[in-house]
Every structure is written in structure tokens, then in C-alpha cells.
Amino acid sequence: MAGLLRHLGAVALPRAADYRGARTSWRADLTAGLTVGVVALPLALGFGVSSGLGAAAGLITAVVAGVVAAVFGGSHVQVSGPTGAMTVVLVPIVAHYGPGAVAVIGLLAGVLVMTAGLARLGQLVAYLPWPVLEGFTLGIAAIIFLQQIPLVSPVEHSGESTVAAAVTATLHASWPAVWPSLVVVAVVVAIMVVLPRWVRGIPASLVAVVVSSVLVAETGLAVPTIGPLPEGLPTPSLPVLSLSALPSLLGPALAVAALCAIESLLSARVADRLAGAPPARRTEPDRELFGQGLACVASAMVGGMPATGAIARTAVNVRTGARTRVAAVVHSLVLLAVVLFGATLVSGIPLAALAAVLMVTAVRMVESRVVRSVIHAGRAEWAIFAVTAAVTVLVDLITAIEVGIVLAGLLALRAVARSSRLTPGAAGTGIDPPPGVEVQRVDGSLFFAAAPTLFSTFALAPSTSVLVLRLSSVHALDISGAAHLAERIDQWTADGVTVLLKGTRPDHAATLEAAGLPQRLHCSLPADDPDHVVDHSFAELDRAVQHAARHVQRC
Template structure:
């Protein structure tokens, strides 16, 4: 094949790779069968997302309008360009925790730049195909994260469900504060609306799995509240419309100050979105998700939201779960969710403003409970002690500290247990010499290295060889060694040098082709007395060892 032909093919593959990150007609192939469910799910998710978007905007310090803009603009952009068929994107509680100190330190004017920088970082990660790194997150970490998210979602609804407010940014602490501050009769009315929603949603499951229980429950609760004149909080007045997009101005000093916060926001957006998409793919038969395309979509969503005055966007598992449970099967549901929010802002704000917040809290409480799979929890807790520890620790840190820290700590602990287990599988075993015994064989030792010889196991594994006595020749069999890193190669090098200094000849048999490079670079082969002491088969190594024992150590 000529050089131009090879170059053309390479360009073609790169072009095809870029095209796979863009929207296509295949995204909507199932729409003729699912459009009713998608439409209803989008409406349900949009109604549930409305108060959350407003509340998250206020909590972050960016304002209610910023949260609503994010839900509309980012919700539609991420739905069209993202890699999940059912992901609903927008402002989230986890992002609020990260954004609040940034806005407090740099002001609301910095929000647009943080959006743009973070969005571009996430977009670049998608183009560079880094999305599949989430596949390295172990199952117990994913399920612990999901359990923690479900608990946070439930706890976040306690203030609304009780008609009171807390001051802490931690969901668990805020829930306790609101329970202490709750007062009758407002508490009773709010809990009554929550109970109505819960009962209607549970009964709807008996009618049909796709019955719009959440939508019906919200409608019934709103009617009951309006007719009885309950003194409960409602959504209230909405922003009048969307602003025009504006490119923010910036200088070098501002950029330098915001790069660090933008990286933190981008990391959270990427991790939360990918985990949310992965969890969403397990909630129903909605098809696989493309992790790289999801990053591209989320990056573009944050950039677009920043231009309109919004916040960085992430995949929102709560709203996604609501949509899936309501029948979402294609990305049209998420698009409808964003379009509905826009229509509400433009024409329907008066009606929606009367929806009780307690009713929406009931919907999310039921959704949070349905996110927890008791069978999965039992399976992980019974699988092994290490899996149970990783699962519980991830869930606890998610609720008590932060989502990013939870994933990082879960990965570190899971990695520690994995390395410990790998170290246990590695070993050094002394073997008998093959064939009939010959004089002098007692002064030859054959050791088989197997498993993984890496930094966590190298020293302990080779201590047995280093303590040999009354031996003139040692044969190290390395063909069964599955993993060899620089530390393991260095320990072998030091072992060979130590044995040679004691007058013990070392022969190495069967270095694997994938280990030969590191063995040469670190010095394993160079530490041998002679290149002839490197063998491909055991028979030749044993014969050479016997010649040393018979004729003396001077033999090469």
C-alpha cells in the first residue's frame, strides 16, 4: 500500500471518529414507537425540574434565573449532543456546593467565565476520548455513589416537605435543622400534600408501570391545596424570559484566578454526568450510552449556559430517574423537558406558580426510594468484605462530604484492596528439578515466579529466595509472571546481584516478550554474570546449572 493511501485511510478513521461524537438520525430511530412516553416523561421531568432549577440557582448565589436558564439551555443542548438517550441535564445540588464558594470569592461576574472554561475542558476530554475512564470505576463505587445520591435527594426534600428551611449546605444537617424549626399547622399541611403524592404514585404502579403517577399526583395535590386554601409554599413568581447571549469579557488576571476553580467544576461535571448516564442506562431498557459523546454534549451545554447567564451543567440523576420512570426512552424526553420549561417561563408561569413545593418534594422522595435496589445492596454486602467496605464508605462520603471526594476515596480504597488481593496471588514457589535426579542436584534451586511482581508484592515475594543457604545455582523461572513493573524488575536485579556476590550463580529462564523491555531497561539482564545465563526453556537452564555444579562456578 502506498503512503498516500495509508494517510487517506488514517484521515478517514479520524473523520469517522469525530462524526461519531455528533448527533445523527439514529438517535431518534425508536421515536415512532416511544413518542407518547417520551412526551409524557418530558413534561413530568420538566415540572419536577422547575423548582429544583430555581432553588439551585438561589443556593449557588447565581440567582433563580440562572438556574432556570441552565435547565432550559443546557438541558436541550446536552440532550441533542450528549451520549445518553435519557439523560436530563441542568443545575444540580453537587454543583451548587462547588459553585457557591467560587461566586462568593469572585462574584457573579465570574460565573460566565467558569462556565466557558469548564465547558471547554469537558468538551476537550470528550474529543480526546477520555470518557471511558469511568469504566475503571468499580461496581461497588458506582452503587455506593448511587445510594448516596438517593439519600441526598431524599434529604434535600425534607425542608420543602416540612415547610421550613435550614441553613447548612449539607443535606443531612439541613434536614435536621428544618425538622427542629418546623411549626404547626404549616408542617401538617405540607406533610399531607407529601402523603397524597406518595399514595397516588404508589397506587399508580398497580395500575400500569407507565401510568403518569407523578404528574397526576402533582395535579391532585395542587387542586387540593388551591381548594382548601392551605398555607403552604408554592413555586411562586418566575423570571419573565431568557436574556440574549453575551460573550463575557476577561483579562489575564481573571483567567489565572479562575482556571483552578474551572478545573474543579469540569471534573465534577464530567464525573457526575458520566456516573449519572451510567446509572440511567440501568434503570430501564433505554440503550447504551456513549461516554465520549456525553462529555462533548455536557461541555457544549455548559458553554451555551454560560453565554446566556446560566450555570455549569451536569447530568441530573434525580430528573433523569423521574423521566425514565415516566416512560422516557429517547432524548426527545429531555428536549421536551427543556422546551416545557421555556414555555412555562413565557406563557404558563401564572398556573405553575401555584404548584405546592411539598408536592414536588413528595415526587422526588418516591423517586429517591425507587433508586435504591435492595437486592443490589444485599449482593454487594455479601460479595466480600472489601466490596462492602468500598460500597459503604462511598455512600457515607457522598452524603456527608462531597461527590467528588466520595468517588476519589472509593477509587483509592478499591485500588488498595485490589492491589492487596493481587499481591496475595503473587508468589515464589520452589520446584523439583525435572528428570532423573543427578549428583549435585541438591545444590541447585529452581524457583517459579508467578502472578504479579509489582511494588506492592516484590519485596515480600522474593524474601524467600534471598535467604537461601547451601545452594550454588539458582534458576528463576519468569514465564508464569503475569505482571512486572519497574519496582519488581529492580527487586529482581538487586536479588541477582546479592546472590552473585555470595557466589551463587543465577540463571533466568523464560522472560516474557512483554516484560523483556523493562527487564533490560531496569537492569535484570545486565545483572547476570553472563548473557549465556538467559534461557528460553527449562531443560537448557537445568543442564547449564548441572554443569556449574559438576565443573565449578567458573563455568559460563
């Protein structure tokens, strides 16, 4: 019980050590927080609109979830809030269950993620294959880009499929009515691409949004805008939970929780690498899960959307000098100031401007260097990458991760199976087997995927009377591999060949015994022969070869 309470306290409670060094780094943290807050503003608004919940939901999420995750999470420099990946999950949820269900789903997902942290599941994300993660990222980027097309060319669609909605909006657009929005998109994209080449350190996305808003206001271009925003935060309250609807919401809640956990832990790992964090200052994964889950709960209670760690904003935070959690808290306070004092100005931002910001963000999520690395890594890695990306776009994110992991596992099994082989002779041992004795070394793993092929392609020389199998190089052995070996020994014995085993590992003994292999090793020497042994298994190769020669002589 004492250990459980210690773990609970370590995962769930903030510590004074979280702010160690803040007295000397507060200026850098303040600068980083202000910068990230400015960068996060258009993204928070854009992701809120893109999710179908509205710009206010995105802004509220960035404020509330951002500060809760910063205080209770396990990373010192992570910035949390609404993200493109979460938007991708929320769009079909909003379309199917309605905006009101998001608060319930966010609450359930938050509790699930908190529970995962308490259950010490934070380390599991380390086992996700790299091509799966990169394919997942490519798929998310494609969906984020496609989601913006209906904002630029608003056409009625079902909302069930991002690809279908984008195609419908493109094919059925009224181009005379759409061209003002296209002008706004062109202006924003041009500023975001060109400005960083001329001036560094200025958030190009914010400049682009401001310029496009002024352009619309001064020229009277007929484009939709964000509209009224609340001038304050809603009073926290628990969402209404209908027990009859709960079973149907558990599936979406699991999907949201899985994405929250995976994206947050990945973002935190990136942050540790960028910051060059020493071991003592690296992310505590279980605590990060608890903090992100609590952030989702808090966001749901004020009408926000589920949040995760945001890789892009976290990278900006680190690169602008953040050292402690103070920077992420300041980022949320900057956005809170916008809610309290700048709601009127923000309400005039064109939706097309936010769509353009997210389009550029989506394109920048895909690094050509990473794609080239995957291609050069081999056909298996490229297949995992491409399939994961395709399933992400065409089905959903959780299915994509499941398919990617299964495919990676199957290809890994195939690679391990192909590495298993029989090597003839006793090369390198200095032992020369006499005529009639054949020595084969089994290399690699002897398991269900390798054993059938390994033995099906092997044939003994016609003159062989005794076969010595060297098993000391077998790394892994399962019951299927042992059973295949036992069957082959039966066949060889039926053909008059005596089989000896050399170098069976102690940790494989139980598996070989379960497959009945020791009972299949029959000694053909008479019981009164000095070389008669019941167990045809030897620790040394020279002893096995000597015994084999004795068999040949007797035959």
C-alpha cells in the same frame, strides 16, 4: 490539519444520520417525549428550588439545555437537564459565591467539557471502578434526600453543609408551623408509592403534585409555594465575568465540569444498554461531551444552571419507545409550553410537594440489588463503596471520586501483590532436579508492591548449591521488582549459591538490564570448562537444570 478538522466536524456538528429512522418512529418518539416532559416537570422545578436558584432556573435549564444536548450530543436517546447530582454541587457554590456566580461557573464548565470532547477524553469514564460509581450514587441519593428537609422545615442555616442544614432544620423546627407541610409530603409519598401499583403508565409524580396543589388551594393549608415564574425565556446574554474573581471560580467550574462529563457519559451508557443499541447507534462519548458542554453554555446564557444527562428521565424515554433525538427535543418543547402558557398554574405548587417528589426519587436511586451485589463482591469492594458514599455526603462529590479511585487502586495493587508467589519445584515439566539444585517458579507480577513480601518470606534449603528461577510466568515487571530480585541474587551469591534464570521475557530485558541484574549472574565454572557461560539465563528449563547439575558436580 485535515485530520483535526475532520475530528472537529465529527464532534461538533449535527448530522442528518442522527434522525435516520425518524420517519417510521416519529409516533413513538412523540409519545416518549410527551411522557418524559410530564415526568421532568416536577423534577426540573424541584431541582431548581433545591439548588437555591429557584424553580424558574430549573425549568429554563430543562428547556434550553435539553434541546441543545439532544441536537449536538452523542446519544440518540439521552434526556438532559437539571439533576440531583448537579444540585448537590451547586448548593455550596450558591451559598459561598451567590446565585450570580452560577452563570459564570456554568459557562466556564461548559467550555471545559466541550474542550474535553475535542481532546478525545470521552473514553476515560470507562475506567472508573464500579464500587466507586455505586458509592457515588448512594452518596448523591442521601444528599438529595437531606436537602429536602429544610424545604419542609424552613430554619435559618449557613448552607455550607447539607448534613448540618438537615440536622438544624429538624432540631429547631417549629412543629405547629411545620405540620401542614408534613401533610403535603405524606400525600405525595403515598400517591407516588401506591398509584404505580394500581395503574401503570401514568406519571405518579405529576399526579401527586397536582393532587397536593389542589389540596392546598381548597383547604387553605399554610405552606410555601413556588411563587411567580417568568412567562417566557430570558434573552440570551453572556454573564458578566470579572477577571479578578476568575481564579476563585476555576475550582468550582472544574468540579461542575467533571460531574457533567461523568454523569452524562454514565447515563448514556445506561441508555445504550436499555435500548439494546447496535454498535452503529451507540453513544459517541466525545461528541456527547461536546454537546453537554454546549448545553451548559447555552443554559448559562439564559440564567439557567449547569445540566447533565439525567439517568431517570433517560430511562423513562427509552422505556416508552424513544428511538431518535426527536423524543428529547419534544420533551423540551413540552416544558417550554409550560413556561409560555402554564406559569400561573405552576406557581401555586407547594414547595413541600416538590421536596417529597425528590425524597422518593432519592430513595429509588438506591437499588437494594446493587447494594447486595457490592456486599457479596467482597470486603474490598464494600470498603470502596462505603468510603465513596461517606465522603460524598460529608465532603464533596469530586473528592469522593478521587478518594474512591485511589482506594480502589491501592486495594487492586494489594490484590495483585498477594497473587504473586514462588512455586517450588518443576512440577508438570517432567524434569527431576538433582540433589543440590532447587527450582522455583515466580508467578504473577514482580513489582514494587509484591517483590519485598515475595522474597522476604522465601528461604532456600540448606543443601542448595544452585537455584534456578523460572521467570516465564511473570506477567509484569517494574524497576523496583527487578532491583529487589538483584539484591536477593547478591545475598544468595554471597551465601555461595549460584543463581540461574530461566525464561526471561524479551520485553523485560531492558528493565532487568537497568537494575544491573545480568552483571550479578556469575558462572562458577572455569572459563575453559565446556559448560562455562557468561550469561546465566536460559530459554529452556532442561538446559538450565543440566547446567545447574554441572555446577553441583564441580562443587
